Amino acid sequence: MPFPAILRSIYNAVFIRYTHCILGIYRQRRIAQKIKAIIDNADNDLYVSIVSAWEIAIKRSLHRNKTTLCSVDEFLDEVEASGFHLITLQPHHVRLIESMPYHHRDPFDRMLIATAMAENMVFLTADENAVKYNVKCLW
Numbered sequence: 001m002p003f004p005a006i007l008r009s010i011y012n013a014v015f016i017r018y019t020h021c022i023l024g025i026y027r028q029r030r031i032a033q034k035i036k037a038i039i040d041n042a043d044n045d046l047y048v049s050i051v052s053a054w055e056i057a058i059k060r061s062l063h064r065n066k067t068t069l070c071s072v073d074e075f076l077d078e079v080e081a082s083g084f085h086l087i088t089l090q091p092h093h094v095r096l097i098e099s100m101p102y103h104h105r106d107p108f109d110r111m112l113i114a115t116a117m118a119e120n121m122v123f124l125t126a127d128e129n130a131v132k133y134n135v136k137c138l139w
Contacts, residue, residue: 038138093114096114097111113135
């Protein structure tokens with residue numbers, strides 16, 4: 001399935017950073033009203049990367065945050081139940097990493113930022129390092 005190349009408006013294709021939004025919804029945490037409005041707006045296409053599931057799997061296998069992170073199955077079930085689209089990792093996402101400045105040390109975050117950049121999506125994140133890249137961020 002091709003990703004949207006042209007956005008109907010700034011919010012019509014939105015890429016979600018899992019820890020701030022998906023798990024916030026999953027755990028019923030408070031999310032900023034403007035972010036909740038974007039997520040709740042049926043006109044927006046919401047995307048989540050398989051990289052997020054990979055990060056959860058690695059952290060849980062290392063026994064990090066096992067009590068606070070949902071399992072991969074719970075995460076994927078929540079993605080499906082919420083009607084979000086799951087983005088798989090593509091070669092052009094990975095190629096972009098080579099040319100990205102090294103503002104962020106976390107390899108998962110760099111891959112998520114590269115995906116948002118490559119697909120010209122608004123990136124929902126509270127990560128202050130993400131705004132240092134050429135990606136539209138909102139939080």
